[in-house]
Amino acid sequence: MKPTLILASSSPFRQQLLTKFNLPFESFSPDIDETPFTTETPEQLVARLSEQKAREAIKHFDEGLVIGSDQVALFSNTILGKPHTKENAIKQLSAFSGHTVTFLTGLSVFDIKSGKAITTVVPFDVTFKTLTFEQINAYCDAEQPYNCAGSFKSEGLGICLFEKLSGDDPNTLIGLPLITLTKLLAEFGVDVLTCRNT
Template sequence: MKHPLILASSSPFRQSLLQKFNLPFDTFSPDIDESALECETPTELVKRLSELKASAANKHFNKGLAIGSDQVAVFNNQILGKPHNKQNAVKQLNLFSGNTVTFLTGLCVYDIVTGTKKTCVEPFDVTFKILSDVQISAYCDAEQPYNCAGSFKSEGLGICLFEKLSGDDPNSLIGLPLIKLSQLLTEFGIDVLTAQNKF
């Protein structure tokens, strides 16, 4: 293939999504500070972090297209990241119960050789059912979604938390908007459909 693909993520969820393209890729774990800057909007944050993750490939590879992605949940204009433990996950899910939450996923494709990058931010709205404390606790115990923005895994039992989903690409909710990624790769000269037999 003209450009090797590199996924700037150690997330098994993002890796399994990228495997849907049926193209070979390498992975690495970008070691970046994911803290928000003062006065940074949620859109600016995920855009910046996806670009930082992709450009971190410079430290590990000398050529290829690096794919960086970052996601936050936004509720009442507040950025909500990964809960990291059950207590925070329960708090988030109680907050979301009966409400609509917007998930923003930043996506960046970065050409290591030329330094060219293309970035977009994909929104996705999730309306949660009205959830009881017992349901929330049981869900957290069952799936332990503590490393997931929003405290759920939509590809698993987390789908039962929702009343409605609204967005262009359900894959963005898992952390990698494949429709947009396919479009960005095309801009770099990789047509995912016709690249199948070129490796």
């Protein structure tokens, strides 16, 4: 009997990524405080929040394997917030022009019944083209990425801002590292390729 998969996210992008596994899953929106601890590194933050999101499932489900994920973008060792306004987005993107932004994605798989959780952090680098003000302004008008950390949507027109992407799994950038997730699920006895037959 294969376990129920549960995604601790209401993000349509993460849900869309998980459908690539061609396995049924349920989802819910975890309600947690995402405030960083003062002594926490960005890696510790995303690891803690992704596991915390997964553990929230015990309020909604009695059993299943829960997938939690959290992501931050780093530039010059500073966590990037959401810009919220066009002016802030232009500032962020102007600073990134010709530079590299690192995304850290926390990923946790939690078994409700056993209480076991495995959590890891997957890095991914995005190097930006040298961008003109006109390009940045046009991009902001086109996509209005004001609710996105880093002021861009890589799953949309934001891909045109980049010189190159560096990492093990391009899905990581959108918020769910599927290659790593396959390995974590295997630790719980779930082989994504064969478990639809069991």
